[in-house]
Amino acid sequence: MTLVRPVGVQPVGGWARRWRALRQSGLPYWASLGHLCLGLVVGVVWWPVGVVLVAASAGTPGPERFTWADALARRLLRAEMSRFDALLGAKPVEPRREPWADFGDRGFQGVVSYVLVRPLVSAVEALAIVGLVALPLALSVYVVIQEATHYPGPSTVLLWAMITLGLVGRFVIPVVARVDVQIATVLLDPDGAALRQRLGEAVEARRRTVDAAERERERIERDLHDGAQQRLIALSILLGRAEQKLQRGDADPAATLASVQEAKRETLAVIADIRGLTQGLRPAVLEARGLDAALSVVVGRLGLACDVDVRLDPRPGEATEGVLYFALSELLTNVAKHARARSASVTVRRDEGVLVASVRDDGVGGADPQRGSGLRGIADRLAGIDGRLFVSSPPGGPTLITVEVPCAS
Amino acid sequence: MRVVIAEDSGLLRAALAGLLTDEGCTVVDAVGEGAALVASVELEQPDVCVVDVRMPPTFTDEGLRAAMAIRHAWPSVGILVLSQYVEDAYAGELLAAGASGLGYLLKDKVADVDEFMAALRRVASGGTAFDPEVVQQVVARSRHRGRLERLSPREREVLELMAQGQTNAGIARSLFVGEGAVEKHVSNIFTKLDLTPESDGHRRVLAVLTFLRERGRDE
Numbered sequence: 271m272t273l274v275r276p277v278g279v280q281p282v283g284g285w286a287r288r289w290r291a292l293r294q295s296g297l298p299y300w301a302s303l304g305h306l307c308l309g310l311v312v313g314v315v316w317w318p319v320g321v322v323l324v325a326a327s328a329g330t331p332g333p334e335r336f337t338w339a340d341a342l343a344r345r346l347l348r349a350e351m352s353r354f355d356a357l358l359g360a361k362p363v364e365p366r367r368e369p370w371a372d373f374g375d376r377g378f379q380g381v382v383s384y385v386l387v388r389p390l391v392s393a394v395e396a397l398a399i400v401g402l403v404a405l406p407l408a409l410s411v412y413v414v415i416q417e418a419t420h421y422p423g424p425s426t427v428l429l430w431a432m433i434t435l436g437l438v439g440r441f442v443i444p445v446v447a448r449v450d451v452q453i454a455t456v457l458l459d460p461d462g463a464a465l466r467q468r469l470g471e472a473v474e475a476r477r478r479t480v481d482a483a484e485r486e487r488e489r490i491e492r493d494l495h496d497g498a499q500q501r502l503i504a505l506s507i508l509l510g511r512a513e514q515k516l517q518r519g520d521a522d523p524a525a526t527l528a529s530v531q532e533a534k535r536e537t538l539a540v541i542a543d544i545r546g547l548t549q550g551l552r553p554a555v556l557e558a559r560g561l562d563a564a565l566s567v568v569v570g571r572l573g574l575a576c577d578v579d580v581r582l583d584p585r586p587g588e589a590t591e592g593v594l595y596f597a598l599s600e601l602l603t604n605v606a607k608h609a610r611a612r613s614a615s616v617t618v619r620r621d622e623g624v625l626v627a628s629v630r631d632d633g634v635g636g637a638d639p640q641r642g643s644g645l646r647g648i649a650d651r652l653a654g655i656d657g658r659l660f661v662s663s664p665p666g667g668p669t670l671i672t673v674e675v676p677c678a679s
Numbered sequence: 680m681r682v683v684i685a686e687d688s689g690l691l692r693a694a695l696a697g698l699l700t701d702e703g704c705t706v707v708d709a710v711g712e713g714a715a716l717v718a719s720v721e722l723e724q725p726d727v728c729v730v731d732v733r734m735p736p737t738f739t740d741e742g743l744r745a746a747m748a749i750r751h752a753w754p755s756v757g758i759l760v761l762s763q764y765v766e767d768a769y770a771g772e773l774l775a776a777g778a779s780g781l782g783y784l785l786k787d788k789v790a791d792v793d794e795f796m797a798a799l800r801r802v803a804s805g806g807t808a809f810d811p812e813v814v815q816q817v818v819a820r821s822r823h824r825g826r827l828e829r830l831s832p833r834e835r836e837v838l839e840l841m842a843q844g845q846t847n848a849g850i851a852r853s854l855f856v857g858e859g860a861v862e863k864h865v866s867n868i869f870t871k872l873d874l875t876p877e878s879d880g881h882r883r884v885l886a887v888l889t890f891l892r893e894r895g896r897d898e
Contacts, residue, residue: 315866500688501764506790507694514792 297358299440302447303403304396305357309450312353312390319346320385327373327382338621340369345383350384354454358447362455363462376460384457391453398446402439406432477653480648490547498543505536556595560585565616568599572606577615586625586677593655594618594627597648597673601629604644609633609669620677627673635667645671680803683728684709685716685742686761687735691786695729698789701891711735713745719758725759727780727803732769743769750776757802761786765812767820769856777884781839782808782844797849807844807884814842814888819889829871837864842887846879 319342326339348365355361369380413429455462512529515521549567556564562580569576585591598616605614611633618627639645639661650661657675681840683706686692689711696706706720712734720728728749733875734741736859748760759782760773773781781800788810818839821827830838840850847865851858869876874890877883 312845430840495763500690503763503786504688504690504694506787507691507698510790510792511698514701 275424289314296446297444299444301357301359302398302444303399305354305447306354306359306392306399306443306450309388310392310396313390315348316346316385317389320388323382323385331353331373332515336372339368339373340378343378344369345386347381350454350587354451358451360451362451363459363600378460380458380460385456387457393451395446395450398439399443402442406439410436437460466517468560475653475656478650485647490551493543494548498540498547501536501540501543503541505533508533508536534552542562550599552592552595555590556591561591561595561598561618564595565598565602568602569616572602574602574606574611576602576611577607577613579616580618582618582625586675590655590677591626593651593657594625594673594675596659597652597659598629600644600648601671601673604637605625605629605633605669608637609667611667611669623676623678625673625675625677627675629671630668632668634665635663635669636665637661637663637669637671680704680727680800681707681723681725681882682799683707683716683719683723683725685711685713685719685728685731685734685745686731687711688731691731695733695789698792698795699729702721702792704799713741716742716745717748717752720753722751725756727759727799729759729761729799732760740769743772746781747772748778750781753830754780757805758782759784759799759802759808761789763777764848766811767813767816769808770813770817770888770893774885777881777893778807778844778888780805780807781889783813784808784810785812800845801844801846801849805881806846807881807882809888811839811843814839817842817888817891822893823872823890826872830868834864834868834871838868838887840881841865841868842891844881844884866875 321338323343326335333340345368347363351361351363351365361543366377374377409432410429413426413432415427417426455466508529512526514520516526551570553564553567555567560580561582562578563578565578569578586594598618602614602616605611609630609631614629614631614633616627616629618625620626637645639649639659645659645661652659652673653677655675657673660672660674662667663669663671680703682699682896684692684695684699684706685707686695690709692709696709699706705779707723707725710716710719716728716730717854730739730742730746732742734745735794746760749756749758756781761784763786765785770783779823780802780848782798784798788798799897802808818827818835827835827838836854845853847858847861851861854861866876872890875884877886
């Protein structure tokens with residue numbers, strides 16, 4: 271069976287998260303505006319220096335030439351970073367104390383490219399300033415003066431349009447300033463930027479894993495408390511009553527038998543409850559025989575007409591296997607509960623260091639990560655082992671959900 | 680004895696109702712949440728209500744808060760609070776409302792029908808019933824360890840039974856001694872702990888538990 275990953279489908283949870291993070295990183299409006307305006311001026315002024323630095327690296331430069339080029343570049347960097355710090359309170363990179371190695375040093379080249387690109391970037395940002403600040407302001411003043419002096423002029427509609435644009439600018443300008451900082455960071459510290467991004471993602475993934483683990487614990491506590499324990503207490507009361515009657519000697523044998531039989535039924539029900547709970551967590555057969563056997567049990571228990579095709583040799587690590595089992599059994603439970611499918615299939619393969627598992631069904635489709643938290647929960651749990659979830663489920667079906675988990679072994 | 684039950688698990692509600700009916704009580708109402716309990720007590724004015732601490736909507740302490748409301752509005756209605764865990768904080772809140780006609784038991788105790796009914800009857804007639812687990816925890820955490828060490832083992836037992844809300848007669852029965860012996864132990868205890876003696880009843884429980892739960896003083 272060939273493996274298909276749904277095309278053009280974003281991993282669950284990616285973009286929404288990034289947009290939220292961007293919106294929440296607010297910078298003050300006036301500082302942003304000042305920074306962007308200054309950026310244009312500074313960019314134009316420094317640009318010739320950038321050209322000089324590029325020229326200096328031409329030909330076969332000697333070490334003395336690099337010494338002054340390096341000193342110039344570092345001074346420039348310090349000045350720029352002070353500018354960022356003064357208005358935005360944040361430096362994309364720390365000014366450098368030690369000289370760079372030579373003209374080929376990535377840090378040195380980063381500064382040069384930044385200086386050359388600065389005016390262009392600032393020019394684009396200037397468009398935002400003109401369009402969202404200067405223009406609305408100028409036109410609003412113009413319209414007000416027109417109205418005041420009763421000369422024929424543009425209508426009030428234009429005035430309101432300009433005011434609205436100005437208000438929009440209030441939100442957009444700080445975002446533009448934030449983007450400016452990001453651009454500076456990427457140019458000036460290319461290696462650092464990549465690392466920081468990776469670190470940010472790792473921290474985020476860990477937070478989601480911890481959250482998922484906590485929610486899981488809450489669920490277990492609730493299931494045990496509300497399910498098994500309540501039953502056991504009711505059972506104890508039942509037996510207490512039977513005990514009372516027997517002790518007082520007014521027990522009718524038929525009633526006593528009925529009590530004992532009910533007690534036995536309740537005990538079996540508790541056993542089933544606890545079994546269901548532990549199966550959901552980590553069934554013994556997973557450890558003993560692997561995913562294939564464990565998933566077959568799930569399929570059998572759900573009563574699904576489902577093929578199970580697992581080819582993983584050697585078996586992945588315990589943690590990976592556990593999370594994969596959880597994800598796949600949740601997905602299969604969803605199929606049984608919601609899909610109204612005639613048939614389904616589970617496939618698990620290893621594909622060059624990535625474990626790929628897919629659950630396919632010919633049911634009604636419409637599985638949506640936004641509605642209900644089931645798919646989100648699975649995606650979160652997978653994120654903990656750097657895994658991802660891809661959902662393709664058009665209304666009317668069929669549905670294909672794919673799980674990818676990196677696996678070094 | 681007229682009883683109102685407040686318990687959100689249908690299973691337990693039925694079990695409790697069956698038990699109480701077996702023992703000759705009249706279950707006038709059985710509800711599943713705090714607001715319904717208060718309404719029912721207002722209407723039925725039972726002798727005592729049996730209340731689960733955890734109920735919807737938040738499943739934290741609805742039962743306790745309903746109990747406080749009932750205590751405030753109708754002080755003559757006894758309230759026996761049932762819980763699956765011992766929470767010292769809840770015991771403290773109940774104590775703050777005085778100890779008369781109040782009880783706090785683990786649900787485990789219900790299966791021991793004689794003890795449960797004795798506790799229920801005590802609470803219904805204005806006495807007190809604190810679970811031995813609660814008392815043990817309170818004693819273990821008491822700052823007055825020094826003073827408590829002055830007591831003999833037998834006196835410790837009597838102290839714990841007093842803290843549970845047992846009357847002298849009840850203590851005598853539990854320890855298989857005569858009431859006179861119990862009275863002597865009680866008076867010794869109050870002397871050794873430097874407490875003003877209180878007569879039998881809820882005031883005594885209050886005095887003992889308040890002493891045991893005192894914070895920040897003593898050796």
